[in-house]
Amino acid sequence: MEPISLFFKHLALPSPLCRLMEDLADIPDLSRGQAMLGGGNPAHIPEVExxxxxxxxxxxxxxxxxxxxxxxxxxxxxxxxxxxxxxxxxxxxxxxxxxxxxxxxxxxxxxxxxxxxxxxxxxxxxxxxxxxxxxxxxxxxxxxxxxxxxxxxxxxxxxxxxxxxxxxxxxxxxxxxxxxxxxxxxxxxxxxxxxxxxxxxxxxxxxxxxxxxxxxxxxxxxxxxxxxxxxxxxxxxxxxxxxxxxxxxxxxxxxxxxxxxxxxxxxxxxxxxxxxxxxxxxxxxxxxxxxxxxxxxxxRLETLCQEVIRPFYSRRAQMAVQILTDRLGGLPFRIHRPDGGFFIWLWLEGLPVGCLDLYERLKAAGVVVVPGRHFFIGSARDWPHADQCIRISYTTDQAHLEFGLDRLCTVIRQLYQAG
Amino acid sequence: MEPISLFFKHLALPSPLCRLMEDLADIPDLSRGQAMLGGGNPAHIPEVExxxxxxxxxxxxxxxxxxxxxxxxxxxxxxxxxxxxxxxxxxxxxxxxxxxxxxxxxxxxxxxxxxxxxxxxxxxxxxxxxxxxxxxxxxxxxxxxxxxxxxxxxxxxxxxxxxxxxxxxxxxxxxxxxxxxxxxxxxxxxxxxxxxxxxxxxxxxxxxxxxxxxxxxxxxxxxxxxxxxxxxxxxxxxxxxxxxxxxxxxxxxxxxxxxxxxxxxxxxxxxxxxxxxxxxxxxxxxxxxxxxxxxxxxxRLETLCQEVIRPFYSRRAQMAVQILTDRLGGLPFRIHRPDGGFFIWLWLEGLPVGCLDLYERLKAAGVVVVPGRHFFIGSARDWPHADQCIRISYTTDQAHLEFGLDRLCTVIRQLYQAG
Incomplete structure (x- = not known):
């Protein structure tokens, strides 16, 4: 298709969002050493289902x-x-x-x-x-x-x-x-x-x-x-x-x-x-x-939200913070205070590689996250901080979450030590 | 909202499509003398449901x-x-x-x-x-x-x-x-x-x-x-x-x-x-x-299509053609040969009013159709034929269809006779 319409060029090329949604569809297989901590898919909460x-x-x-x-x-x-x-x-x-x-x-x-x-x-x-x-x-x-x-x-x-x-x-x-x-x-x-x-x-x-x-x-x-x-x-x-x-x-x-x-x-x-x-x-x-x-x-809506959904994600957030804190001990990491939503936002100051590089290394190790750079739009792209963060979803099941965070911490520790 | 974005101006203003879809949502009430022969809603066919x-x-x-x-x-x-x-x-x-x-x-x-x-x-x-x-x-x-x-x-x-x-x-x-x-x-x-x-x-x-x-x-x-x-x-x-x-x-x-x-x-x-x-x-x-x-x-898909859905709409099309032919007898109407789909396309040559006017008169009489002009895009708008057609859906239930077509024919006959 040459030439390309401006609509398509501006709207859909290049599209990190499309990449993210495609990543999301690759069902991770724990037995093959994979964990999806990338997209915004909600957890499968039995009471909600x-x-x-x-x-x-x-x-x-x-x-x-x-x-x-x-x-x-x-x-x-x-x-x-x-x-x-x-x-x-x-x-x-x-x-x-x-x-x-x-x-x-x-x-x-x-x-x-x-x-x-x-x-x-x-x-x-x-x-x-x-x-x-x-x-x-x-x-x-x-x-x-x-x-x-x-x-x-x-x-x-x-x-x-x-x-x-x-x-x-x-x-x-x-x-x-x-x-x-x-x-x-x-x-x-x-x-x-x-x-x-x-x-x-x-x-x-x-x-x-x-x-x-x-x-x-x-x-x-x-x-x-x-x-x-x-x-x-x-x-x-x-x-x-x-x-x-x-x-x-x-x-x-x-x-x-x-x-x-x-x-x-x-x-x-x-x-x-x-x-x-x-x-x-x-x-x-x-x-x-x-x-x-x-x-x-x-x-039923309010009961589900207050008694099931929020407590569920709150527990997951605490679990994720606990694992990261334990496994990254001694490294210069910071976790944004998890006040709500589905994500841990991890700031890795002084990591020798940028977040896009880190994303690729983690993906190669079987763990999908979202590189933070995609969320810094316009002039905020030039901020060094924009290259030092990753978004980690805690909505997957507990086994995948523990496995994925463990492997993620291993990769990050190796990078800091090699740098 | 001033000024208006070009996106909105070109895409959504004015929008006959939006009007059509809004018409479609006004549930007709036969007891109040209304029939929806406008939109493209499928029929409620019991076997399909x-x-x-x-x-x-x-x-x-x-x-x-x-x-x-x-x-x-x-x-x-x-x-x-x-x-x-x-x-x-x-x-x-x-x-x-x-x-x-x-x-x-x-x-x-x-x-x-x-x-x-x-x-x-x-x-x-x-x-x-x-x-x-x-x-x-x-x-x-x-x-x-x-x-x-x-x-x-x-x-x-x-x-x-x-x-x-x-x-x-x-x-x-x-x-x-x-x-x-x-x-x-x-x-x-x-x-x-x-x-x-x-x-x-x-x-x-x-x-x-x-x-x-x-x-x-x-x-x-x-x-x-x-x-x-x-x-x-x-x-x-x-x-x-x-x-x-x-x-x-x-x-x-x-x-x-x-x-x-x-x-x-x-x-x-x-x-x-x-x-x-x-x-x-x-x-x-x-x-x-x-x-x-x-x-x-x-x-089940092919069976539904061949044995239920197509025969259903074919019967409806024949019924609609029969009613229109009976009730418009002697007038210079023409019906496009109904080869498929949900619609009768009625051509009213020499009608004293245009199709947009006819649409309003029919709506006032309780019958919603779609004026043909909306389907003549670009230079085809200037064709006199573009002002002489209406689209009539035959997907509503039989009682509404018979009632609506009957009333539609009455309005059309009055217009020809007054013209």
């Missing part, structure tokens, strides 16, 4: 259930019944001033980011260009891949708080945020993918005030956070205000295969997302919304 | 079944097991020289068109622009909505063969096809959405030869055609050759809610579609592929 299977079986018995969810198109905005049930839940639980007109569904969060980045940034019809400000780098690589036009992102490197000998925490450098007329949106993940950092309520409030003061929408990516799956180990509140574009997902709850993302925003944004849904895929899928409607109506 | 529900129940009992389909991400190319089963089926049944590397999945056919139109046409990285040639207008409106850059389509109006007093058939005007260096792809639906026309094997062969002779890929949209659901009432063969990009779907089989589209093409195209999948949505959904794998492995 049982609840989802039960919901599907119940739907199959309901004449307006499964046959309707599979056999009918939803409107471009997504399944109306689920949207109504969800808006009622959020209004009741948090008092948010929202209704069904504030909600659209997408085929997963990435589809929402694709719609939003290209709606709010890139080339404008008045000849100008707009950018998306990421106020805390490192930040999720999927945003970058979602922009059709090049050079859409401006990033602000995080401030680093060192904690003890082997821990650290990012904070947004709020004083460095400059919102000019070229900024079309501010975007931040909470919990952060990749670092597991969780913005405090006051940090988020400050960012929202900056955005609102400049009439710029704030895209708040809570794929891992509250209201659900709420995989957060610190005390923070769910957040929505007018001007916020809150992006949620069923994936990290345990349902990535149904491809359901949720956008909660002002109606003008919802209408635009629906139009983009129609053009790019007619309508979002119906199976995820049907399952979720049942879980909400039966009152 | 039973087979799908059984497949889901079986998957729920299989530890590597439903929990895997819902709980894991597939790679960007889509579920590998389904891709393998499908490529084996197509190789065995048709002898096509394809393997798993020739297949990618998408979140429905529209997502495939979105990927393909922007991969093969629009602004190129050498400064040129490429277009998609639609060799038979009217053609599916969803293609037009899928292009991010404006002015991407060139169309060739169909040649009209008049048949008797009240029937007609389109043929591609093959001598009018000019393939210059600016043509990035040729695209045609078979059966045609909207007209129900089905290109003959020899017509398709000629179009493929023209495309191949200029090294231009042929996008062949068989959402309604062979290999499945194969809703074709004439004798034609399934078609794939190197250079063809065959687009299939599970939607018209009866599963629009799972959002599964299928692209069968040369590996370079498959790889590009997978990269675009990653950027726009990480991965396609897993539920549709899991259901379909079971239907294929149990040998």
């Amino acid at each position: 049982a609840a989802v299977t039960k919901a599907v079986m119940d739907l199959a018995k309901d004449p307006s259930g499964l046959a309707r969810a599979i056999g009918d198109y939803d409107p471009p905005r997504g399944n109306i019944r689920f949207i109504e049930v969800l808006s009622e839940l959020l209004r009741r639980r948090y008092g948010w001033p929202i209704g069904p007109d504030n909600i659209a569904l997408t085929n997963g969060s990435q589809s929402a980011f694709f719609a939003l980045m290209n709606l709010l940034a890139g080339r404008m019809d008045d000849g100008t260009s707009r950018k998306v400000l990421l106020p805390l780098a490192p930040e999720y690589m999927g945003y970058m891949d979602a922009a059709v036009d090049p050079g859409v992102f401006v990033t602000i490197p995080a401030k680093i708080e060192l904690i003890g000998d082997h821990s650290f925490k990012y904070h947004p450098d709020l004083d460095a945020i400059r919102i000019g007329p070229d900024i079309g949106a501010i975007c931040v993940s909470r919990p952060s993918n990749p670092s597991g950092n969780v913005l405090s309520d006051s940090e988020l409030e400050r960012i929202w005030q900056l955005a609102a003061g400049h009439h710029v929408p704030l895209i708040l990516d809570c794929a891992y956070g509250p209201p659900f799956p709420d995989i957060v180990y610190t005390q923070v509140s769910a957040f929505w205000r007018p001007g916020t574009i809150l992006c949620l997902s069923l994936s990290k709850l345990g349902l990535p295969g149904v491809r359901t993302g949720i956008v909660i925003a002002d109606p003008v944004v919802i209408h635009a997302v629906a139009s983009i849904n129609a053009a790019t895929g007619l309508a979002p899928g119906g199976v995820g919304p049907a399952i979720m409607t049942r879980l909400i109506e039966e009152g | 039973a087979a799908v529900t059984k497949a889901v129940m079986d998957l729920a009992k299989d530890p590597s079944g439903l929990a895997r389909a819902i709980g894991d991400y597939d790679p960007p190319r889509g579920n590998i097991r389904f891709i393998e089963v499908l490529s084996e089926l197509l190789r065995r049944r048709y002898g096509w020289p394809i393997g798993p590397d020739n297949i990618a999945l998408t979140n429905g056919s529209q997502s495939a068109f979105f990927a393909l139109m922007n991969l093969l046409a629009g602004r190129m990285d050498d400064g040129t622009s490429r277009k998609v040639l639609l060799p038979l207008a009217p053609e599916y409106m969803g293609y037009m909505d899928a292009a991010v850059d404006p002015g991407v389509f060139v169309t060739i109006p169909a040649k009209i063969e008049l048949i008797g007093d009240h029937s007609f058939k389109y043929h591609p005007d093959l001598d009018a096809i000019r393939i210059g260096p600016d043509i990035g792809a040729i695209c045609v639906s078979r059966p045609s959405n909207p007209s129900g026309n089905v290109l003959s094997d020899s017509e398709l062969e000629r179009i493929w030869q023209l495309a191949a002779g200029h090294h231009v890929p042929l996008i062949l949209d068989c959402a309604y055609g062979p290999p499945f659901p194969d809703i074709v009432y004439t004798q034609v063969s399934a078609f794939w050759r190197p250079g063809t990009i065959l687009c299939l779907s599970l939607s018209k089989l009866g599963l629009p809610g799972v959002r599964t589209g299928i692209v069968i093409a040369d590996p370079v195209v498959i790889h590009a579609v997978a990269s675009i999948n990653a950027a726009t949505g990480l991965a396609p959904g897993g539920v549709g592929p899991a259901i379909m794998t079971r239907l294929i492995e149990e040998g």
